[in-house]
Amino acid sequence: MSLPLDVTPSDPLRHATIASVVPHRHSSYITAWPHERRWSIHGSSNGRLMVSGNTKDIHALPPVIRAWAEGDGLDNIRQAGTFDLLTGRFEVPDNNPADVIASEWQWLLKDAGDADWPQYRALIESAHAEPKLRGLYPFTSHWALSFSSTPEPPFSPSFVSIGSPRGTGGYTIREWGSGPALHHASTIAEAIAIAVSRMPADLLQTPPERPDHNI
DSSP: OOOOEEEOTTSTTTEEEEOOSSTTBOOEEEEEOSSSSOEEEEEEETTEEEEEEEESOGGGHHHHHHHHHTTOOHHHHHHHOSSOOBOSOOOOTTOOHHHHHHHHHHHHHHHHHHSSOHHHHHHHHHHHHSHHHHTSEEEEETTEEEEESSSSSSOOOOOOEEEOOTTTSSEEEESSTTSOEEEEESSHHHHHHHHHHTSOGGGOSOOOOOOOOOO
């Protein structure tokens, strides 16, 4: 391939980056594993991870590297790869907040669907199904879901964090992730209702739906 490649000076045999022709895409980052014959590739767009995967077949990397570098769409990149690649997000070239929020929800839904944690999956799916919460930027920490009115740091002040402790069968409501427990909900429906009831008045107006995107 005739693509600009830079190696990492501190570890030139294991790390390399290949620049993309698309302005909002960062260089793809290729890594050789130190103790196993395996390679990883990561690609971000406007600071958000879009492509991430690893393979034992080095011949599987060049089609993906080329597709990312030359600006192919994510669906084409998925077809170029013989291993799981897409994070679930869709690209937002102009970085507009509504689409960034929708993209982040798509990533969370995929991440929760891949997790062996039905309670956490129910949390993400139910929060996404509630229009008042779906219009907010979702972020997680230690399997707890929080919301912001803006998708870029600094996030808006927290009004709720819904935790899903494994094995408890219930949900813990806090004002922020590490704050004191305010409520213990036995069902996800109860937890979502409490979250909506805690929303500040200026966030209660349901935003218009964004069109569906392929992921």
